[in-house]
Amino acid sequence: MTEERLARQIEFLMEIDRLKTVFRRSYITDASRRENSAEHSWHVVVTTMLLAEHCQEEIDQFHVLKMLLIHDIVEIDAGDTGVYDSVGNLDKGDREKRAAERIFSLLPSSQAREVRELWEEFEERKTPEAKFARAIDRLMPLLLNYYTQGKTWQEDGITRRQVLEVNQIIQEGSPELWQFAIKMIDECVARGYLPETNTST
Secondary structure, three states: HHHHHHHHHHHHHHHHHHHHHHEEEEEEEOOOOOEHHHHHHHHHHHHHHHHHHHOOOOOHHHHHHHHHHOOOOOOOHHOOOOOOEEEEEOOOOHHHHHHHHHHOOOOOOOHHHHHHHHHHHHHHHOOOOHHHHHHHHHHHHHHHHHOOOOOHHHHOOHHHHHHHHHHOOHHHOOOHHHHHHHHHHHHHHHHHOOOOOOOOO
């Protein structure tokens, strides 16, 4: 039984290596390439370690870290769907649920259940930990757009209104970080990184 359990754990660990091949919309700070989902997961975990003090509610920081480490594993099968992709988001939930069923079931049943519950908690955004995790998950792409002079926004024709609408869930996890985000978004508009409105004809 121990050998079988270990074998399943190793299989899962090798399967999630594929997350390194899933590329996101965001560029890394030197704008030379897009980041992959594994890099994103690492970055939001470090961000949480440093910014947890800006959460106005009492949270279990370790629980948040676990959620963030597994939140994008489903993208191995489902791919990364950009937050501004209105078409891709129509069936995102179904694609990700199927991915969760397959990938998490590689683990021994008790661990599969734990990981699935963490993923579902993140998606449902009801607990203080999930709200803060989602806030950090949304903050990082904003930071990357700021430091790449709005590269992804400009490629996709995104406006200030869209950025505010999509990212306002940051406020649920941290009003303080949301105020920071608004100032950063406004600065991006002032610097010409992000248009106020869609100027295409």
